[in-house]
Amino acid sequence: MKKSLVVALIVAGLFAMAGSAFAVTFVTIGSGGVGGTYYPLGGAMAEVLSKADIGVKATSRSTSASRENCRLLAAGRAQIGMTMGSTLYQAYKGLDAFEQDGELPLRILMHMYPAPHHLVTTTKTGITSFEDIRGKKISLGAPGGGDQVLTQMILAAAGIDPDKDINKQQLTQPEGVMALKDGNVDAVFWNFATPGSAVLEVSAVRDVVLVPLPQDLVDKVTAAHPFLFAYRIPKETYPGQTEDVLTVADGNFLAVNADMDEKLGYDLVKTLIEHREEFVKVTQQAAHFVPEEASVGIIPFTAGAAKYFKEQGFEVETK
Numbered sequence: 001m002k003k004s005l006v007v008a009l010i011v012a013g014l015f016a017m018a019g020s021a022f023a024v025t026f027v028t029i030g031s032g033g034v035g036g037t038y039y040p041l042g043g044a045m046a047e048v049l050s051k052a053d054i055g056v057k058a059t060s061r062s063t064s065a066s067r068e069n070c071r072l073l074a075a076g077r078a079q080i081g082m083t084m085g086s087t088l089y090q091a092y093k094g095l096d097a098f099e100q101d102g103e104l105p106l107r108i109l110m111h112m113y114p115a116p117h118h119l120v121t122t123t124k125t126g127i128t129s130f131e132d133i134r135g136k137k138i139s140l141g142a143p144g145g146g147d148q149v150l151t152q153m154i155l156a157a158a159g160i161d162p163d164k165d166i167n168k169q170q171l172t173q174p175e176g177v178m179a180l181k182d183g184n185v186d187a188v189f190w191n192f193a194t195p196g197s198a199v200l201e202v203s204a205v206r207d208v209v210l211v212p213l214p215q216d217l218v219d220k221v222t223a224a225h226p227f228l229f230a231y232r233i234p235k236e237t238y239p240g241q242t243e244d245v246l247t248v249a250d251g252n253f254l255a256v257n258a259d260m261d262e263k264l265g266y267d268l269v270k271t272l273i274e275h276r277e278e279f280v281k282v283t284q285q286a287a288h289f290v291p292e293e294a295s296v297g298i299i300p301f302t303a304g305a306a307k308y309f310k311e312q313g314f315e316v317e318t319k
Contacts, residue, residue: 230301265304
């Protein structure tokens, strides 16, 4: 073999090695609208991932959130998508809004933070247990809104007919705040991450009470709706709350396409969890970015995430 040819082959090999060493994986994060938590969190995640020396160049894309993100992931137009658990479960199973899509090839990268359901009253109403709502004026949440959908699931599991067993109200969150302050309703159902500003606003002028759900009711609701899970709102989350409050929660997840490379999935979830403190500067919900909570699942996890969580002592489903 001629010397010049040998040199050319060596040079070509060096270029190939250099190219592989500096290969970059481009990652688009589907976040949400400008006014919500997803949008700034997506931007912070993109910045952290891009600087993490894991061969990733990430950008965040503003979307209409959960449903759009699930479809973007399935189409390969986003690599990470933020989504509510209820929507993710429907997309994975091809249910409800995703019936025409069919089952989408999605997996969980990590659970970000819970959105527990709140049953809120004041000390003036005398309501201290879930059964006490019978015959009372209760707001289920706004018509068609997520609050009311989840409330209806809970009432159905409890055998409570909202049209017969309670004086049903259908108030938006701001309306519910005013009604509870003024004593025009006895209790309200709300769904949001803690601490919820609506509860804090009421607590500024009234002594609020968070009513727990009975354990058997929680078991029934989560069995009937697998995208929900049992959750305890920690004591002292709200003024005057001296004990943990049992309820059910929807979750907020980072989802990915089912074919995500194992190493990429591992690097992504490891980086996001280990940089938790940087995300807390954007939203206090990032305090939940710990393996114990991040490994909560409602559909299977991607293989790389499963590997990371196993190293942290948590087994998760992958199939």
